[in-house]
Amino acid sequence: MPPLDALLSPPEQRLLTTLLGRPGQDFGTVELLDRMGNSRSAGSALLNRWVACGLLRERKLGNQRRLAMNAEFLLYPEIRRMVQKTVGMAEPLARALAPLAERLKEAFVFGSVAAGQDSSTSDIDLALVGDVNLFDVSPLVDAAQAELGRAVHVSLYSPEEWSHDGDAILLAIRNGPRLDLMEELRGQAG
Amino acid sequence: MARPVEYEGLLKIGSLKTAVRNAASIAQFLGTADDMLASAQGAPRESARFLLAYEGMFNVVMAVLEFHEVRPGDAGGHRVTAIQRVAADLQLDAVKQSVLARLHDVRNRVTYRQPLPPITKADADAMQALLAELLPAARVLIGA
Numbered sequence: 490m491p492p493l494d495a496l497l498s499p500p501e502q503r504l505l506t507t508l509l510g511r512p513g514q515d516f517g518t519v520e521l522l523d524r525m526g527n528s529r530s531a532g533s534a535l536l537n538r539w540v541a542c543g544l545l546r547e548r549k550l551g552n553q554r555r556l557a558m559n560a561e562f563l564l565y566p567e568i569r570r571m572v573q574k575t576v577g578m579a580e581p582l583a584r585a586l587a588p589l590a591e592r593l594k595e596a597f598v599f600g601s602v603a604a605g606q607d608s609s610t611s612d613i614d615l616a617l618v619g620d621v622n623l624f625d626v627s628p629l630v631d632a633a634q635a636e637l638g639r640a641v642h643v644s645l646y647s648p649e650e651w652s653h654d655g656d657a658i659l660l661a662i663r664n665g666p667r668l669d670l671m672e673e674l675r676g677q678a679g
Numbered sequence: 680m681a682r683p684v685e686y687e688g689l690l691k692i693g694s695l696k697t698a699v700r701n702a703a704s705i706a707q708f709l710g711t712a713d714d715m716l717a718s719a720q721g722a723p724r725e726s727a728r729f730l731l732a733y734e735g736m737f738n739v740v741m742a743v744l745e746f747h748e749v750r751p752g753d754a755g756g757h758r759v760t761a762i763q764r765v766a767a768d769l770q771l772d773a774v775k776q777s778v779l780a781r782l783h784d785v786r787n788r789v790t791y792r793q794p795l796p797p798i799t800k801a802d803a804d805a806m807q808a809l810l811a812e813l814l815p816a817a818r819v820l821i822g823a
Contacts, residue, residue: 600796612788614796623805627777642788643781645801658797 493575500525500532506577508545508558509569510638511609515548515557544568566605573668578602578637582615583673585633589626590678593619594648598668605666612642616662618651682747685764690749694760698750708742709814709823711735716810725803726789732806733786736779739813740765746821759783769816775809782806 493502507516507524522532536556539545546559559565573579578598586596600614601607617626626643634641644662653659689695715735722728737758743765744750751757762783766776785802817823 616796623778623781623801624774627781628774630781631777640784642785642796644796644799646799647801650800658795662796 491575491580493571496571500527501535502572502576504535505568505572508556509572509577512558512560512569512607514609515555518554518556521556569605573598573602578613579668579670579673580677581636582613582633582641583670583677585629585636586617586626586670586674587677588629589617589619589621590674592621592625593617593671593674595619595651596670596674598670599662599665603666603668612640613637614642614644616644616646616667618646618648620647621645682749683768685767686747686749689760689764693752693754694757695744695749695764696752698745698748700745700748705742705745705821706823708738708745709818709821712738712742712810712814712817716807716814719803719807719810725800726798729782729798729803729806730786732803732810733782735810736806736813737762739810739817742823743768743817743820765817766813769813769820771809771813771816775812778805779809782809 497505504521504525507521518533518536521536522529525532525535536545540547540556543559544562544565545556548555558569562568582598583596586593595616595618597603597616598613599616601611602613607613615630623643623645626645630641630643646659651659651663686695690697712735715731715738719728719731719735722731740762741750744761751761759780762779763776766779771779782802782805785798789798
């Protein structure tokens, strides 16, 4: 069973994936209800409940109700991380990269997304280490990009380059915040 | 030789503009691309190798555009359209077109937006390989 199913229903997961996929952006209720895919009444009740408890913030634009994640919510960092580690980012990226699983030594998201400092327009910085080239990787990442609706920038390293200790930028990438994809990648490939 | 119909569509929407074909100018674009490829092969750093190969690729694009009596439109975004059009014209397959689009974005990112993370060896290898394939294909198309 997918790990997030233990805590959230599939419509709730789809709602969080949409909202957290573009941090800071607000959405119309019709769009969110469509993404959730359950009945209008159940979806509306869920949106109202999440607004009431402060997980979503609401603003009015004319007659329209606009909703976005509330980054001030007490559990926002934890919820965001849970979704990123599963349906919101790790799963789509790992699914796309699964054909290369055997040839990758490391795969992770780094930069502003991993640090929780990204905006809706930030690229997703993806680091891959392995015996692969851009011609192997690019079409697979195109597919993930389409699914995530955000640009994915790939930094691709050979194992020899990656193990080079004298490069300050590589060290910063290696030691900075990361969202690791290898466990999910092995699961997808298996 | 009439240019492919796709170029006419891009002229209509302003992504391309008409230009005068000049054999010496086309030869200069191709000669510069040759020079860029040779320099990239000897470049000691990945960023220099990548940028030389990228500029070589764009000289190939300009040569093909001028052969078809067009040039990129003046507004932003037309450069990538021109690159994609010429890549398809030179029969670059879908995987290579994907890589070329990605590397064009890398060039724009490191030039205009954000130099970190830096260009990698994989980026430079791929850009150089694409230039090495596009240049002879352009010569065949143009008959140069």
